[in-house]
Amino acid sequence: MTVEDRVRIVRAILRKEYRHIFRDPRSLIAAFAIPIVLLMLFGYAIDFDVRHVDVGVWDEDRSQESRDLLGHVFASGTLDHVLDVSSEEEADRALVRGDVKVIVHVPARFARDLARGDGATVQSIVDGTSGPFAGLALAYVQGSVARYGATLASTQLAAAGLSDLPERIPPLAVRPRTWFNESLESRQFTIPGLIAIIVMMLAAQLTSQCVAQEFERGTIEPLIASPMAPWELVLGKLVPYVTIGLGQVTLVTLLALFWFRVPFRGSFLLFAFASGMFLVGSMAIGLLLSIVTRSQQLAQQMALLMTMLPSLLISGFIFPVRSMPFVLQVVSLVVPARYYLSIVRGVMLRGAGWAAMAPDLMFMAAFMLLITGACVWRFKKRLA
Amino acid sequence: MISGRRLAAVARKEFIQLFRDRRMLPMLFIAPVVQLTLLGYAANYDLKAVTLGIVDQNRSAMSRRLVDAIDQSQTFEITEYDRPEALESGLISGRIEAALEIPPDLDRVGESGDRASIALLLDGSNSNRALATRGQIESIVLREALPLTDLVLRQRGLEGVEVKAPVTVVPKILFNPTLESRVFMVPGVLAMVLTVITTTLTAMAIVKERERGTIEQIGVTPIRASEWILGKMAPFIGVALADVVLVTAVALFWFHVPLRGSFVLLTFLSMCYITTTLGLGLLISSLSSTQQQAMLTALMILLPINLLSGIFYPIENMPRAIRGFSLLMPLRYFGIALRSVFLKGGDLSSLWDEAAAMLAIGIVTLAFAIMRSRRGFR
Numbered sequence: 053m054t055v056e057d058r059v060r061i062v063r064a065i066l067r068k069e070y071r072h073i074f075r076d077p078r079s080l081i082a083a084f085a086i087p088i089v090l091l092m093l094f095g096y097a098i099d100f101d102v103r104h105v106d107v108g109v110w111d112e113d114r115s116q117e118s119r120d121l122l123g124h125v126f127a128s129g130t131l132d133h134v135l136d137v138s139s140e141e142e143a144d145r146a147l148v149r150g151d152v153k154v155i156v157h158v159p160a161r162f163a164r165d166l167a168r169g170d171g172a173t174v175q176s177i178v179d180g181t182s183g184p185f186a187g188l189a190l191a192y193v194q195g196s197v198a199r200y201g202a203t204l205a206s207t208q209l210a211a212a213g214l215s216d217l218p219e220r221i222p223p224l225a226v227r228p229r230t231w232f233n234e235s236l237e238s239r240q241f242t243i244p245g246l247i248a249i250i251v252m253m254l255a256a257q258l259t260s261q262c263v264a265q266e267f268e269r270g271t272i273e274p275l276i277a278s279p280m281a282p283w284e285l286v287l288g289k290l291v292p293y294v295t296i297g298l299g300q301v302t303l304v305t306l307l308a309l310f311w312f313r314v315p316f317r318g319s320f321l322l323f324a325f326a327s328g329m330f331l332v333g334s335m336a337i338g339l340l341l342s343i344v345t346r347s348q349q350l351a352q353q354m355a356l357l358m359t360m361l362p363s364l365l366i367s368g369f370i371f372p373v374r375s376m377p378f379v380l381q382v383v384s385l386v387v388p389a390r391y392y393l394s395i396v397r398g399v400m401l402r403g404a405g406w407a408a409m410a411p412d413l414m415f416m417a418a419f420m421l422l423i424t425g426a427c428v429w430r431f432k433k434r435l436a
Numbered sequence: 437m438i439s440g441r442r443l444a445a446v447a448r449k450e451f452i453q454l455f456r457d458r459r460m461l462p463m464l465f466i467a468p469v470v471q472l473t474l475l476g477y478a479a480n481y482d483l484k485a486v487t488l489g490i491v492d493q494n495r496s497a498m499s500r501r502l503v504d505a506i507d508q509s510q511t512f513e514i515t516e517y518d519r520p521e522a523l524e525s526g527l528i529s530g531r532i533e534a535a536l537e538i539p540p541d542l543d544r545v546g547e548s549g550d551r552a553s554i555a556l557l558l559d560g561s562n563s564n565r566a567l568a569t570r571g572q573i574e575s576i577v578l579r580e581a582l583p584l585t586d587l588v589l590r591q592r593g594l595e596g597v598e599v600k601a602p603v604t605v606v607p608k609i610l611f612n613p614t615l616e617s618r619v620f621m622v623p624g625v626l627a628m629v630l631t632v633i634t635t636t637l638t639a640m641a642i643v644k645e646r647e648r649g650t651i652e653q654i655g656v657t658p659i660r661a662s663e664w665i666l667g668k669m670a671p672f673i674g675v676a677l678a679d680v681v682l683v684t685a686v687a688l689f690w691f692h693v694p695l696r697g698s699f700v701l702l703t704f705l706s707m708c709y710i711t712t713t714l715g716l717g718l719l720i721s722s723l724s725s726t727q728q729q730a731m732l733t734a735l736m737i738l739l740p741i742n743l744l745s746g747i748f749y750p751i752e753n754m755p756r757a758i759r760g761f762s763l764l765m766p767l768r769y770f771g772i773a774l775r776s777v778f779l780k781g782g783d784l785s786s787l788w789d790e791a792a793a794m795l796a797i798g799i800v801t802l803a804f805a806i807m808r809s810r811r812g813f814r
């Protein structure tokens with residue numbers, strides 16, 4: 053067989069695959085509409101900045117001082133004063149029912165303790181099941197109470213003629229500066245991640261069906277009977293879906309840049325290259341499952357198992373990989389979304405270059421070659 | 437009238453068919469357990485293993501003490517660099533998430549009475565992590581600064597004056613005293629795993645028969661549409677219940693998540709929830725003509741359901757329109773109910789509105805799905 057023959061065969065397969073795809077316009081439209089809808093939805097909905105925390109107040113002191121303190125607590129607008137309770141039972145009930153996440157409890161001795169100079173305490177009862185917000189809400193309350201304390205201290209020091217002291221103590225201070233997301237909006241972090249997740253999920257699912265479908269329908273027979281080599285079939289099946297995938301990536305990234313104003317500080321070429329490799333790898337997973345299981349139901353279940361849930365939870369999309377147990381960090385090495393996510397975030401948010409992203413790129417390349425190779429090998433076995 | 441005998445016959449056939457492919461068994465029973473185990477470990481918001489780069493331009497006993505204090509907090513993975521420029525490239529490449537520059541005059545601060553400032557550079561990409569890192573570093577530095585504060589005060593003749601914060605906050609944390617995120621994430625992950633399995637199973641079920649043409653064969657039997665559909669779902673209900681027991685066992689005995697409420701209530705709530713996922717899967721089935729479409733539709737619906745359910749991201753933060761929409765999502769109620777039953781010891785009286793919402797949505801979805809399927813049946 054000459055090279056021309058092989059090229060002709062591959063082109064024939066490509067034509068057939070493209071025709072299949074366009075014959076099902078609903079799937080095609082869905083393939084482009086879904087990513088857009090999802091990005092819009094999550095871009096607006098996913099926001100884990102602490103904006104509102106419902107807080108209840110249990111003020112047993114009811115003094116001018118306690119009112120001042122509470123004024124400081126609710127001054128920032130992040131903590132919302134939504135209800136008042138007057139006993140421990142009421143406080144517990146409010147927390148169990150979820151009406152409030154935190155209860156600020158000012159004990160009856162508050163003003164007295166302040167006046168005596170002994171140091172007063174305020175209790176904050178937090179619903180520990182409210183997730184990361186428990187910790188953050190606590191931090192907000194502590195911060196505003198500390199600010200109240202600081203104003204008290206300044207007044208006292210000024211009265212003693214030591215008003216320059218607050219600027220000198222403590223003698224060590226931290227001067228923080230934030231890079232890459234100065235406004236500290238969680239959206240800037242989530243959206244690049246979403247690009248990766250959305251595309252990844254669709255990728256594997258699309259291909260997981262295609263070969264299994266042929267096995268189930270019996271249309272695989274003519275392919276087996278033909279003089280086609282397995283790698284030509286794999287190539288022919290992957291290319292059309294990868295093109296669709298690249299279209300999805302472009303669409304979704306443009307949306308992120310121009311609608312959500314997520315920055316793009318790095319190289320487009322690097323981004324495109326990584327996206328291409330990622331798509332090939334993910335689709336090859338679906339293809340491999342297809343070939344191995346020959347059953348659409350099973351292929352789909354396995355594709356879901358291996359792509360959606362791990363990609364969501366172990367890739368670093370929501371939770372940082374570094375804070376996971378070692379075993380999981382090792383498992384995440386085989387989740388391709390992890391590398392793609394790292395590259396997307398690096399390129400878009402930090403302007404990282406080829407050298408910085410080299411380890412991730414290498415892993416992705418290795419992964420892609422491995423899986424595509426496995427596809428060809430398994431398909432050869434099936435055909436034999 | 438629905439004939440119990442015909443329904444039972446269909447259910448038996450479905451059981452046999454489902455388990456005929458032995459490879460499905462691990463998918464149905466082992467996969468949820470594996471998923472919960474993996475994801476239960478992955479899901480955590482705790483501040484750990486923050487990569488921190490430090491440039492110590494002072495190299496005195498005091499600066500070493502500061503670096504030690506940071507190291508001992510067990511929160512950071514410290515790498516020391518020689519030059520501040522290296523910190524920059526570390527941040528850009530992502531090798532470090534935060535960088536600390538200790539100024540050369542750190543240890544002379546006591547004498548001059550001036551304030552020394554330590555520059556902290558934060559990678560703001562993950563904003564909550566950045567904020568938490570800043571808080572940690574600030575509190576460590578504050579602690580280390582206390583002896584210096586005494587020094588300054590002594591210089592001013594204020595010896596022995598204890599600088600104390602006038603007001604301190606004493607936290608009391610209910611239900612999860614260690615604030616371990618795993619404890620509240622596991623019930624949520626449980627709900628998610630159940631959702632994915634039951635919805636996708638049901639979604640593929642009817643489409644498969646439609647693709648194969650076996651629906652027409654059923655059509656010539658006296659079996660009615662409702663009997664056929666309910667019988668079809670029978671094995672899935674069984675699988676789902678078994679999964680509830682299995683993953684709850686993992687949550688209790690592996691993750692040591694407390695179950696402060698009753699197991700019976702847990703099962704009841706799960707049943708209420710399963711009616712909704714079965715209904716949803718059925719609806720997807722009736723809307724699709726090929727398995728590929730069913731799968732794509734299921735995926736398109738499952739991703740928003742999981743991410744907007746309030747399990748990973750707070751519903752309070754979402755725009756009002758989406759928040760309203762989430763009222764229609766059974767997973768939202770199931771997530772709340774599970775957390776309450778596991779961690780707060782919630783009972784039926786505090787959860788009846790969640791149960792009612794799920795049942796209502798489930799029955800409506802099922803009825804609607806059955807009506808739609810009936811049309812394609814005859």
